Amino acid sequence: MTREHLLNTALMAVLLLFPLWAWATDEPFLITLTTRAVILAIAGVGLNIALGFGGLVSFGHALFFGLGGYAMGILAYHAQTYTPVADWPMTIEGTKSMPVIWLVATLVSGLVALGVGALSLRTTGVYFIMITLAFSQMFYYFAISWPAYGGEDGLSIYVRNGFFGLNTMDPIQFFAVCYVLLAGVLFFTARLARSPFGLMLGAARQNETRVEAVGTRPYRLYLIAFTISGAITGLSGALFADLNRFVSPVMFSWQTSGEIMVFVILGGVGRVFGPVAGAALFILLEHVLGGLSEYWHIYLGALLLGTVLFARGGLYGMIAGRAAAHD
Amino acid sequence: MSALLLIEQALNGLQFGVMLFLMAAGLTLIFGVMGLINLAHGSLYMIGAFAAAWVAGMTGSFMLALGASLIAAAVAGVLIELLVIRRLYDRDHLDQVLATFALILILSEGTRWVFGSFPLYLDTPDWLSGTVRLPLGIDYSRYRLAMIGAGLIIAAALFAMISKTRLGIRIRAGENDREMIAALGVNISALYTLVFALGAALAGFAGALIGAVQSVQVGMGEPVLILAFVVIVIGGIGSIKGAFVGALLVGLTDTLGRALLPTAFATFMEPAAASSVGASLASMAIYILMAGVLIFRPRGLFGGAA
Amino acid sequence: MTEPVLDIRGLTKSFGALTASHDITLDLRSGEIHALIGPNGAGKSTLIAQIAGALRPDAGRIVFDGRDVTALDTAARARLGMARSFQISALPMDYTVLENAMLGALGQRGDVVRFFTPVMRDTDLRARAESALETVGLIAARHTRCAELSHGQRRQLEVAIALTLAPRVFLMDEPMAGLGAEGTRNLTTLLDGMRREAPILLVEHDMDAVFALADRISVLVYGKIIATGTVDEIRRDPEVRIAYLGEDDTDVPLP
Numbered sequence: 001m002t003r004e005h006l007l008n009t010a011l012m013a014v015l016l017l018f019p020l021w022a023w024a025t026d027e028p029f030l031i032t033l034t035t036r037a038v039i040l041a042i043a044g045v046g047l048n049i050a051l052g053f054g055g056l057v058s059f060g061h062a063l064f065f066g067l068g069g070y071a072m073g074i075l076a077y078h079a080q081t082y083t084p085v086a087d088w089p090m091t092i093e094g095t096k097s098m099p100v101i102w103l104v105a106t107l108v109s110g111l112v113a114l115g116v117g118a119l120s121l122r123t124t125g126v127y128f129i130m131i132t133l134a135f136s137q138m139f140y141y142f143a144i145s146w147p148a149y150g151g152e153d154g155l156s157i158y159v160r161n162g163f164f165g166l167n168t169m170d171p172i173q174f175f176a177v178c179y180v181l182l183a184g185v186l187f188f189t190a191r192l193a194r195s196p197f198g199l200m201l202g203a204a205r206q207n208e209t210r211v212e213a214v215g216t217r218p219y220r221l222y223l224i225a226f227t228i229s230g231a232i233t234g235l236s237g238a239l240f241a242d243l244n245r246f247v248s249p250v251m252f253s254w255q256t257s258g259e260i261m262v263f264v265i266l267g268g269v270g271r272v273f274g275p276v277a278g279a280a281l282f283i284l285l286e287h288v289l290g291g292l293s294e295y296w297h298i299y300l301g302a303l304l305l306g307t308v309l310f311a312r313g314g315l316y317g318m319i320a321g322r323a324a325a326h327d
Numbered sequence: 328m329s330a331l332l333l334i335e336q337a338l339n340g341l342q343f344g345v346m347l348f349l350m351a352a353g354l355t356l357i358f359g360v361m362g363l364i365n366l367a368h369g370s371l372y373m374i375g376a377f378a379a380a381w382v383a384g385m386t387g388s389f390m391l392a393l394g395a396s397l398i399a400a401a402v403a404g405v406l407i408e409l410l411v412i413r414r415l416y417d418r419d420h421l422d423q424v425l426a427t428f429a430l431i432l433i434l435s436e437g438t439r440w441v442f443g444s445f446p447l448y449l450d451t452p453d454w455l456s457g458t459v460r461l462p463l464g465i466d467y468s469r470y471r472l473a474m475i476g477a478g479l480i481i482a483a484a485l486f487a488m489i490s491k492t493r494l495g496i497r498i499r500a501g502e503n504d505r506e507m508i509a510a511l512g513v514n515i516s517a518l519y520t521l522v523f524a525l526g527a528a529l530a531g532f533a534g535a536l537i538g539a540v541q542s543v544q545v546g547m548g549e550p551v552l553i554l555a556f557v558v559i560v561i562g563g564i565g566s567i568k569g570a571f572v573g574a575l576l577v578g579l580t581d582t583l584g585r586a587l588l589p590t591a592f593a594t595f596m597e598p599a600a601a602s603s604v605g606a607s608l609a610s611m612a613i614y615i616l617m618a619g620v621l622i623f624r625p626r627g628l629f630g631g632a633a
Numbered sequence: 634m635t636e637p638v639l640d641i642r643g644l645t646k647s648f649g650a651l652t653a654s655h656d657i658t659l660d661l662r663s664g665e666i667h668a669l670i671g672p673n674g675a676g677k678s679t680l681i682a683q684i685a686g687a688l689r690p691d692a693g694r695i696v697f698d699g700r701d702v703t704a705l706d707t708a709a710r711a712r713l714g715m716a717r718s719f720q721i722s723a724l725p726m727d728y729t730v731l732e733n734a735m736l737g738a739l740g741q742r743g744d745v746v747r748f749f750t751p752v753m754r755d756t757d758l759r760a761r762a763e764s765a766l767e768t769v770g771l772i773a774a775r776h777t778r779c780a781e782l783s784h785g786q787r788r789q790l791e792v793a794i795a796l797t798l799a800p801r802v803f804l805m806d807e808p809m810a811g812l813g814a815e816g817t818r819n820l821t822t823l824l825d826g827m828r829r830e831a832p833i834l835l836v837e838h839d840m841d842a843v844f845a846l847a848d849r850i851s852v853l854v855y856g857k858i859i860a861t862g863t864v865d866e867i868r869r870d871p872e873v874r875i876a877y878l879g880e881d882d883t884d885v886p887l888p
Contacts, residue, residue, distance in 0.1 A: 057421045123625040130560045134614040141610035196752040200745050206725035214740025215711035301432030308426040
């Protein structure tokens with residue numbers, strides 16, 4: 001077992017055992033805190049597929065996070081008010097079922113990512129960073145000014161959505177659902193990293209000319225990666241909204257895009273489990289430093305600056321060294 | 328909508344555009360010369376506004392306040408450049424985005440720590456308050472007119488500096504070939520610090536001017552920063568001319584969109600729906616404009632080939 | 634005589650006032666090595682770039698295996714069987730030698746968009762990649778990261794990737810560039826054998842290698858082909874001698 005595997009295992013074990021301990025000692029707040037980390041980790045894992053594997057610096061992943069959130073908010077809102085989502089061309093009812101909401105959130109975010117990616121990937125470099133930012137801002141302002149779903153104030157959902165027989169309002173049960181989803185997403189991502197697609201995508205990140213010379217178009221690889229990336233981040237958004245039982249335009253904001261990026265960087269760009277470590281560290285800092293000082297963002301900023309300037313591999317780079325080869 | 332109101336809105340759009348240009352000029356120079364994406368540019372705008380509000384509060388002089396905004400932002404710019412930014416010139420865009428995002432966190436929270444969360448107010452001086460009568464009988468805010476004038480004068484000065492002066496020649500040379508200019512014996516790192524300070528001073532000045540019509544508070548810089556990025560991306564990153572054209576396009580599109588779209592939709596929709604659809608579209612208009620420009624010209628209107 | 638595999642007719646490309654390719658007509662027949670020589674700045678790289686699809690010509694046609702490919706991009710031409718090796722190595726530096734060779738094998742098989750199977754356990758791809766590495770003599774270094782390879786090893790890897798593509802033609806842009814005497818000798822032997830797999834269009838500055846390998850030579854000067862013929866014909870061609878001696882290019886002796 002390499003150090004990276006050990007670190008992965010330790011990380012997942014801590015994320016599982018800590019809330020179990022909190023549950024045993026009746027500390028529901030700590031369970032919810034860990035759930036938050038797990039959900040944000042999913043968003044980071046999603047972004048990492050574009051950013052880390054494909055080298056696509058998307059500064060607009062809040063778009064997909066927010067779409068997932070609103071997919072949950074809109075479906076649940078209609079279910080709780082007993083109104084249809086749409087009457088035409090066919091009646092679409094709202095739902096309080098988590099699996100259906102996840103499916104819708106993933107599909108909608110994936111489709112939008114496909115469209116946004118198809119346009120944005122025509123540009124490169126700074127232009128790509130800025131056009132992804134622009135698309136997320138478009139949705140941000142749309143969400144603010146569109147009154148149907150609460151506009152700037154957002155939308156509250158009174159009861160958490162259902163998952164088969166579970167009582168999702170019980171923190172530990174909702175945590176379990178999110179943890180299993182994170183594990184599933186990580187399994188998929190780890191397979192993807194070692195797949196033919198992952199090999200070629202990584203090659204495109206390093207040298208597009210080579211990829212073309214072996215008969216593959218980088219654009220197509222990037223577009224697929226961007227779509228998968230957006231879909232996973234959308235799933236995370238739906239869970240995040242369910243955790244808070246609330247969605248608002250803030251989920252679409254550029255600060256949200258920045259924070260998702262921070263998870264990836266703190267943990268280690270391009271490492272499958274990197275964003276999990278990054279999101280956990282972020283939540284830990286927010287909790288510990290936020291308790292010490294009202295101005296904890298200063299410390300977060302300093303840490304991020306230090307990571308970028310002096311420890312570019314993030315936590316994984318520091319502890320596990322350079323990423324291993326494909327086998 | 329009457330023609331007079333339309334002209335007034337166009338003037339507002341022009342005023343907004345000119346202020347955006349002050350922000351965008353620094354951003355685009357810094358990118359063009361040093362190849363750096365600086366998200367913390369909005370923080371320099373905020374620092375200028377806070378310095379102005381503080382000095383105005385102490386002395387009561389608006390002109391001193393404006394001077395303070397220039398100096399404070401330039402000094403902050405020099406410090407940031409020396410401590411952090413110069414380590415980023417050789418890094419990729421991802422590192423630059425993240426490091427300057429970190430700077431935003433530090434500078435915003437630092438400002439909140441010093442000045443608190445409550446907004447400060449900067450009053451326009453008496454000699455710039457009230458309205459002036461323009462041709463066609465339009466009454467227009469004297470202060471906004473002064474902003475347009477000040478912005479255009481600075482823009483003209485900037486163009487003159489870039490095309491005529493020795494510093495301008497070095498800046499243009501720096502855009503084309505860093506090694507060449509270093510080989511010619513120009514102190515490249517001093518040039519970079521100077522360009523950064525210049526951009527910072529322009530941003531701080533814009534912050535002070537805008538601070539007098541809005542409130543001065545933490546977080547005021549980022550919405551403007553994003554608009555300034557939209558401007559330089561539309562104009563073509565690195566081009567001052569592009570920044571000017573882009574700024575006016577964005578200023579006019581945003582202002583006229585908000586004024587006209589709800590009314591335009593009301594001609595074929597019921598009023599309530601028209602105002603919400605119109606307002607939603609207007610708030611998205613500049614981003615739609617930017618996406619449109621990039622789809623047809625992936626390097627902006629005045630962007631180079633490479 | 635069979636149809637040429639690669640048939641280039643009237644290719645023209647200008648950059649502003651500079652005509653980099655002027656009405657170039659050239660063919661490549663099965664089993665041969667056709668060398669393209671000429672002084673620096675003659676437009677050899679521009680020509681290769683147009684044949685490979687990286688540059689669009691202003692006029693002219695490129696017919697590959699009886700099919701007009703002038704409008705296709707690089708990736709499409711590569712899938713049809715054009716393997717290009719680059720003058721400046723184009724290799725993903727974080728990948729190992731084996732991973733690099735797998736790229737070629739994977740691209741050639743064409744089923745890139747698969748998310749679940751571990752690519753390095755694909756025995757078919759791996760066999761192809763390893764056999765190419767064996768051929769170029771890099772098999773022992775297969776787990777070395779590309780960034781740690783010597784310049785000569787990178788040149789070998791470029792050739793290995795071209796081999797994994799199982800191409801119909803090889804386009805080789807100065808494969809010997811920067812190699813020492815021994816490296817050049819090894820690569821010459823390698824290329825000599827490769828012509829049996831597919832014909833090679835070889836751009837090369839090393840004249841010993843060219844005269845040892847080429848079945849035919851075309852001489853490109855200022856964007857024009859001034860002569861095409863066998864090694865002996867080119868050696869005797871007065872125009873070629875003037876072009877080279879007129880250039881006063883002492884790097885290029887004509888033995």
